[in-house]
Amino acid sequence: MFTAVLYAVTMIFFLFSLAKDAKKTKMALIKSWKSFANILPPFLTVLSLVGLALTVLNPDLISRIIGAKTGIKGMLITSAIGAITLIPGFVAFPLAASLLEKGAGIMQLAVFISTLMMVGVVTLPLEISYFGRKEAFLRNGLAYIFSFFVAFIIGMVVS
Amino acid sequence: MKNLKAYGPFLGVLAVDMVIVALNRELGLEIIANTGKNFWEMLGVLPPIFLLLGLLDVWVPRETVVKFMGERSGVKGVLLSIFLGAAAAGPLYGAFPVASVMIKKGVKLTNILIFLGAWSTLKIPMFLFEISSLGYEFAVTRWIVNLFGIIAMAYLIESVLTREEIDEVYKKHAVDF
Numbered sequence: 219m220f221t222a223v224l225y226a227v228t229m230i231f232f233l234f235s236l237a238k239d240a241k242k243t244k245m246a247l248i249k250s251w252k253s254f255a256n257i258l259p260p261f262l263t264v265l266s267l268v269g270l271a272l273t274v275l276n277p278d279l280i281s282r283i284i285g286a287k288t289g290i291k292g293m294l295i296t297s298a299i300g301a302i303t304l305i306p307g308f309v310a311f312p313l314a315a316s317l318l319e320k321g322a323g324i325m326q327l328a329v330f331i332s333t334l335m336m337v338g339v340v341t342l343p344l345e346i347s348y349f350g351r352k353e354a355f356l357r358n359g360l361a362y363i364f365s366f367f368v369a370f371i372i373g374m375v376v377s
Numbered sequence: 378m379k380n381l382k383a384y385g386p387f388l389g390v391l392a393v394d395m396v397i398v399a400l401n402r403e404l405g406l407e408i409i410a411n412t413g414k415n416f417w418e419m420l421g422v423l424p425p426i427f428l429l430l431g432l433l434d435v436w437v438p439r440e441t442v443v444k445f446m447g448e449r450s451g452v453k454g455v456l457l458s459i460f461l462g463a464a465a466a467g468p469l470y471g472a473f474p475v476a477s478v479m480i481k482k483g484v485k486l487t488n489i490l491i492f493l494g495a496w497s498t499l500k501i502p503m504f505l506f507e508i509s510s511l512g513y514e515f516a517v518t519r520w521i522v523n524l525f526g527i528i529a530m531a532y533l534i535e536s537v538l539t540r541e542e543i544d545e546v547y548k549k550h551a552v553d554f
């Protein structure tokens with residue numbers, strides 16, 4: 219259902235763009251294809267890895283490490299993974315969805331998603347070179363703490 | 378398909394799957410079935426999202442908007458920063474060069490920080506994908522809480538930085554590099 223609506227809306231935008239400016243639309247298509255081709259290999263890798271790992275790993279184990287009952291301890295684990303790793307959202311969301319199905323806790327996954335997007339330990343040197351040490355540490359530190367706040371709220375809303 | 382090498386890890390995983398099928402037929406076929414289900418669910422959503430990304434990239438000009446986000450842009454500047462960040466694509470470090478151009482053109486620091494925040498976590502195409510993976514409740518709650526959090530953090534960071542430190546950042550981006 220959601221996918222069908224998405225296709226329809228995209229089609230409308232696309233036709234509108236085509237009617238207004240064919241050249242620009244072609245440029246958009248090329249850009250779209252390029253970024254799609256870029257994301258495809260890691261995407262396929264992770265989807266197939268997820269298919270393999272989550273069939274072999276049993277739900278008991280997953281829920282014991284990062285299940286809803288692991289509370290703060292599980293959240294500290296997932297937030298550390300999120301803050302350190304650089305996984306694109308296109309890959310992280312399906313991964314989180316599969317983990318959720320297999321018994322991981324919603325707050326543990328929410329803090330993972332938030333830290334993944336907002337905190338960048340690996341890119342910290344780059345950020346320092348752009349905005350200075352103080353901004354970089356403040357932004358990342360605040361974002362890390364804030365991620366827990368977001369997770370608690372999501373935990374309250376999504377049951 | 379110019380870099381077939383990039384598909385190496387994927388083919389590697391498939392090879393492992395095949396070995397498992399050979400050793401333990403039942404488990405192997407279950408893996409294949411789960412992998413297929415993953416592909417069907419996730420790959421189906423991608424084409425329209427990437428087409429939207431391309432259209433956004435082409436139709437939303439960067440420089441014309443930059444001038445609306447200066448020191449006196451007020452609420453308008455905040456909203457524009459959110460919109461620009463949310464309409465973007467790519468990982469957060471892709472936002473740094475854009476932010477650098479914005480600083481150079483005189484965009485206010487809080488707007489820069491809001492822009493970075495929006496880019497990191499409010500991206501619309503990503504939000505659509507998040508809905509399809511984790512559901513409306515999860516995605517919408519996260520989006521709304523983040524929206525306020527990003528603005529609050531931007532003002533908090535700006536208030537902690539001294540005038541000199543801010544000037545230092547702007548000076549850094551005054552010259553081309």
